[in-house]
Every structure is written in C-alpha cells, then in structure tokens.
Amino acid sequence: MIDIDLALKDLPAWAAYLTAAMVFIGALLSLIGAIGLVRLKSFYERVHAPTLGATLGTGFILVASMICFTVLRGRLSVHEILIAVFLTITTPVAMMLLVRAALYRDRVENNREVPGAGKYKKAEAAVRSQAGESETADRT
Amino acid sequence: MRRILPHPLMSLAIFVMWLLLNQSVSPAALTFAAVLALGGGWMMTTLEQTGPRIRRPWTIIKLAGIIFIDIVHSNIAVAKIILRPSSRRGAPGFMAVPLDIRNPYGLATLAIVITSTPGTIWTNFSYSSGMLLIHVLDLQEEQLWIDTIKNRYERRLMEIFE
Amino acid sequence: MRFLPLPPARPLDMPFLVLDWSLFIAQLFLGLAMACAAYRLIFGPRAQDRILGLDTFYVNAMLLLLTYGIRIASATYFEVALIIALLGFVGTAALSKFLMRGEVIE
Structure with missing residues (x-):
C-alpha cells in the first residue's frame, strides 16, 4: 500500500489547520514529558514523566495522521488505531515491570525511601508479598 | 457455537x-x-485459559469516557508540575489501597488504567491481603486517591467482569 | 517515494505553510525530547534510569517517524513505527526482567 501520488499541499484548509494543531500539541506534550525525565529529582518521580508522551502525545499525533491520510486519500484510513492499541497495552506493562525491578533493587540495598524499610507502615502488607508471592503477582 | x-x-x-x-x-x-x-x-x-465474561456494554462506554477525561486532566496536572515545580502541593510517595476486586481480567484492566494515567503507577498487588501498592507523583491526601480508585474505576470494573 | 521535504509549490498558500511549519516545529520538539531521553540513557545514575530513558527514546523516535510520514505524505513509515513500538516494548520488558532477576530467560 504505497501511495506515490499523494502530496501534502492538496490538503484542504480545514484539514491542514487541524492536522497542524494536533501534531503541534502532541509533540509539545512529548517534549514536556521528556523534560520531566531530566528535571525531576528521584527515579520514582521520573517514571511518571514519559507517560505524558505515551498517552496524549501519541494520541494527538495518531489522530492527526488519521485525519490527514483519510482526507488525502478520500477513503477511511484508520490503521493508526493499531499503534494506539498496542501502545496502550504495552507501555503500562513495561512501566510496571520497570518499577517493580527498581523497587526490588532498592529493597535489596536497604534504601530507606521505599516501602519495606519502615517509613511506610501501611504499605508494608502490600510489599511483603513481593518476595513470596511473585509468581501469582506476575500474572496481573 | x-x-x-x-x-x-x-x-x-x-x-x-x-x-x-x-x-x-x-x-x-x-x-x-x-x-x-x-x-x-x-x-x-x-493454553486452557478461561476467557473473560464481559457484561454491561453501557458501563464499558461510561468507564472509557471517565478514563479519557481523567487522562486529560492528569496530563495537564503533571505537565504543570514538570514546568513549575513550585506549583506542587504534595510530595511524591508510595501508598496502599485496599481492593475488593479479585477477577484477574478486572485487575489487569485496573493496572493498565492506573499506570496509563500520568501521575500514578501500579507497583504491586498482593492476592492474600488484597492490598495494592501504588506510587503517586503528587500525594496530598491518601483518602482522596483511595476514593477515586474505588468509586470511579473499581466499582465499574466489578460490574463489568464479575 | 520522496526523501527530501517538499518545497512549497505556491509560496503564499497559507494552510500548507502553516502545516509545513507546524510539522517542522513538531519534529524539532520530538528531536529535543529524544535528546532529553538520551541524556538519561547516558548519564542516568542507575540502571533503571537508563532503561526509562531508552523507553522514552523509542516512543519519541516512533512519533518522529509518524510526523515525518505525514510531512512527505507517505504511509510507508507507519509500518516502521508499528515495528518500533512492538520491539521497543520487548526490549524494555526484557531489560526490566534482567534487573529483577539477573537473567532474561528463567
């Protein structure tokens, strides 16, 4: 499915403005997320920053691409939904795995900022299971 | 069939x-x-897995709308915290949430919802104690987060999956 | 397939100019975002920071390819973006698993 004869300047004005705005907002959100990755102080704070780009940032750019190609080709072009679905499922799973690994490392090294070292009394019960129950917890 | x-x-x-x-x-x-x-x-x-039994399509649509609105709201909130760190009122931290839902598909959906909302990350869940550990970027009042997760997401997920 | 950005055909075509500039600025933003991610990838104090940087890096690279695909009006780059999205996840998951247990395959 390679379209050779498509050209961006054939896009009608409304679609051009809409695509321009959505791509711009999406890229801006991704950039803010990446800036957070540099600026925030600790690892557990930094984990939250890239979620900006992975949710709304990607969403805006994908919708822009859908609008642009649907109008250019004159027929429905929604295969970008695939990327959206894959990314919505995979990014949280990857982040959860990463945070669990980081938590495990910090607890092995007796870092006082994480649950398991006494600072978070109520969270103890949820953490204590990590060593013993990791087989069942891994499934979720 | x-x-x-x-x-x-x-x-x-x-x-x-x-x-x-x-x-x-x-x-x-x-x-x-x-x-x-x-x-x-x-x-x-x-693989001998039992598939999920999904009910109440209207609740699914409503939940999807709620999740979308929450993702937009927390995107704005996290962007503000990143650009102006002084605007943050709470501190980052871990907190425990007691959950009632036990359906594996419901828990998996809840995990994806919580993690893909910027500002909160699902860390660990214990089946035996029913306690969920999450990390929150802007933790002001734990009860507020517990109420949000339980009333907005968990109740509807239990209607859909159980 | 064109590899170079299109030169504006009619210099005063307002919507096209706005779109072209907006796409250019978006590419700049995404490039900067990749630079931020690369900073964490290289200087991240600990291994988990580096993996987080890598994850952000590939998501932004995917977005950059999508933006470029819109700019030259070619859907070919969609498949590349899809593959990056899938393989990037496998990479992050394997590296996290490695941090946790010290081996990828248990």
Whole structure:
C-alpha cells in the first residue's frame, strides 16, 4: 500500500489547520514529558514523566495522521488505531515491570525511601508479598 | 457455537487487526482474516485459559469516557508540575489501597488504567491481603486517591467482569 | 517515494505553510525530547534510569517517524513505527526482567 501520488499541499484548509494543531500539541506534550525525565529529582518521580508522551502525545499525533491520510486519500484510513492499541497495552506493562525491578533493587540495598524499610507502615502488607508471592503477582 | 469460536472476543480482535494491517476489505483479506481468527481462537484453547465474561456494554462506554477525561486532566496536572515545580502541593510517595476486586481480567484492566494515567503507577498487588501498592507523583491526601480508585474505576470494573 | 521535504509549490498558500511549519516545529520538539531521553540513557545514575530513558527514546523516535510520514505524505513509515513500538516494548520488558532477576530467560 504505497501511495506515490499523494502530496501534502492538496490538503484542504480545514484539514491542514487541524492536522497542524494536533501534531503541534502532541509533540509539545512529548517534549514536556521528556523534560520531566531530566528535571525531576528521584527515579520514582521520573517514571511518571514519559507517560505524558505515551498517552496524549501519541494520541494527538495518531489522530492527526488519521485525519490527514483519510482526507488525502478520500477513503477511511484508520490503521493508526493499531499503534494506539498496542501502545496502550504495552507501555503500562513495561512501566510496571520497570518499577517493580527498581523497587526490588532498592529493597535489596536497604534504601530507606521505599516501602519495606519502615517509613511506610501501611504499605508494608502490600510489599511483603513481593518476595513470596511473585509468581501469582506476575500474572496481573 | 462454543466449539467453533471458543474465544469470540479474541477471534474478533484478530479479525479486525488483520483487516487494519492490510487496509482493505477485499474478499482475499476477509477470508484470510477469518482463517486467522478461527486458528487464533483454537490456539488459545490449548493454553486452557478461561476467557473473560464481559457484561454491561453501557458501563464499558461510561468507564472509557471517565478514563479519557481523567487522562486529560492528569496530563495537564503533571505537565504543570514538570514546568513549575513550585506549583506542587504534595510530595511524591508510595501508598496502599485496599481492593475488593479479585477477577484477574478486572485487575489487569485496573493496572493498565492506573499506570496509563500520568501521575500514578501500579507497583504491586498482593492476592492474600488484597492490598495494592501504588506510587503517586503528587500525594496530598491518601483518602482522596483511595476514593477515586474505588468509586470511579473499581466499582465499574466489578460490574463489568464479575 | 520522496526523501527530501517538499518545497512549497505556491509560496503564499497559507494552510500548507502553516502545516509545513507546524510539522517542522513538531519534529524539532520530538528531536529535543529524544535528546532529553538520551541524556538519561547516558548519564542516568542507575540502571533503571537508563532503561526509562531508552523507553522514552523509542516512543519519541516512533512519533518522529509518524510526523515525518505525514510531512512527505507517505504511509510507508507507519509500518516502521508499528515495528518500533512492538520491539521497543520487548526490549524494555526484557531489560526490566534482567534487573529483577539477573537473567532474561528463567
């Protein structure tokens, strides 16, 4: 499915403005997320920053691409939904795995900022299971 | 019906995915998508997993809308914290949430919802104590987060999956 | 398939100019975002920071390819973006698993 004869300047004005705005907002959100990755102080704070780009940032750019190609080709072009679905499922799973690994490392090294070292009394019960129950917890 | 399509939702997902990848609804693409969908469903039976039983489509649509609004809100909140760190009122920290939901599919959905909302991350869940550990970027009042998760997401997920 | 950005055909075509500039600025933003991610990838104090940087890096690279695909009006880059999205996840998951247990395959 390679379209050779498509050209961006054939896009009608409304679609051009809409695509321009959505791509711009999406890229801006991704950039803010990446800036957070540099600026925030600790690892557990930094984990939250890239979620900006992975949710709304990607969403805006994908919708822009859908609008642009649907109008250019004159027929429905929604295969970008695939990327959206894959990314919505995979990014949280990857982040959860990463945070669990980081938590495990910090607890092995007796870092006082994480649950398991006494600072978070109520969270103890949820953490204590990590060593013993990791087989069942891994499934979720 | 159960013999031909043991996992109807899975088969439907494969069918739609194949058509989207090919970007066509020609007879050839439709036929091959149907073959893949049937084969995928049969392959799932060899894993001996029971599929989810999903009810109340209206609640699903409502929950999707709520999640979308929450993602937009927390995107703005996290962007503000990153650009102006002084605007943050709470401190980052871990907190425990007691959960009532036990359905594995419901828990998996809740995990994806919580993690893909910027500002909160699902860390660990214990089946035995029913305690969920999350990390929150802007933790002001624990009860507020517990109420949000339980009333907005968990109650509806239990309606859908259980 | 064109590899170079299109030169504006009619210099005063307002919507096209706006779109072209917006796409250019978006590419700049995404490039900067990749630079931020690369900073964490290289200087991240600990291994988990580096993996987080890698994850952000591939998501932004995927977005950059999509933006470029819109700019030259070619859907070919969609497949590349899809593959990056899938393989990037496998990479992050395997590396996290490695941090947790010290081996990828248990």
